[in-house]
Amino acid sequence: MKRIFNWTNIRLLLMFALVIGLYSFTAQRNQQRKLTKSVVVFTNDSDPFIKQEAVNKLLIENRTDAKSIRKDKVDLNKLEKSINGNPMIEKSEVFVSIDGVLKAVVKQKTPIARVFDENGSFYIDYQGNEMPLSPEFTARVPIISGEINKANRDELNKLLRFVYDDEFLKKNIIGVQVLSNGSLKMLNRDFDYAIDFGKTINIERKFSNYKAFFQKAVTDSSLYKYKQINLKFTQQVVCTK
Missing domain, CATH: 3.40.50.11690 (Cell division protein FtsQ/DivIB)
Structure with missing residues (x-):
């Protein structure tokens, strides 16, 4: 009975280690993938005081497009600070969705x-x-x-x-x-x-x-x-x- 109990524990540990390994491997591969696109959304109902293109340049840091950026190279805090530094912007929230979309939700000043x-x-x-x-x-x-x-x-x-x-x-x-x-x-x-x-x-x-x-x-x-x-x-x- 003691041997059976020990073998059961070993199998559980192995299964747990396998799950952790697969998760880490998947997470690492996901981080190394490149973004699919970038999107800018204004929350204000009024007409924009700044073009979406101008905000998007700040979002992708003047690169040609988001597809050239790896997920693990995206500094969300830095991007938010860059967008918030624009005198037309009150605040923004930047995040990456599961499908690799770099998105900025922007509130303009009123x-x-x-x-x-x-x-x-x-x-x-x-x-x-x-x-x-x-x-x-x-x-x-x-x-x-x-x-x-x-x-x-x-x-x-x-x-x-x-x-x-x-x-x-x-x-x-x-x-x-x-x-x-x-x-x-x-x-x-x-x-x-x-x-x-x-x-x-x-x-x-x-x-x-x-x-x-x-x-x-x-x-x-x-x-x-x-x-x-x-x-x-x-x-x-x-x-x-």
Whole structure:
């Protein structure tokens, strides 16, 4: 009985070693195989600010195509860092599928405003960072001008995100001027009046008042008569003809 027990253990060990060997051999051969192709997928619904071809060049490190690259030579972290270094890209995820496809899932930055200053023009993205203009696509976002600095940048970004996330405001607010005292003046897409917003405080309340006023005034066409809409006072909207 003791010999049978020992022989059984030996057979189990041999079978285990065989499985490990086959797995290692298969894994090694798989790693030495070359990639079949490379694919770039944008997660954003909007038009691309950077072409897929440009991202693909970063993905295959300027080689002619992915078929010249062995699987075991692919440094996924390095490729992600390279793609994320592009000023149009917010983040990416790079991986190799079982069938040898090198794939990059890319999220572009989301511009929420465009700044014009003495140094030129650039976008502000949803995270509050600068984003260069793109030769591929021009975003339809509010134009920002005036006194933009480190002191008011965070509050201004908060307001711009609020506008971007609200369908009504996103459609109607086309310009924001930052005055030297920190107050804001805004322009509406369809009407000639200026919106005196005041400082970047009580943002939600001020915009709520404006939307309620707009919905009421637009029904009787009185919006065409006003030159200025004052939102400084959170309890009321003051209009000037």
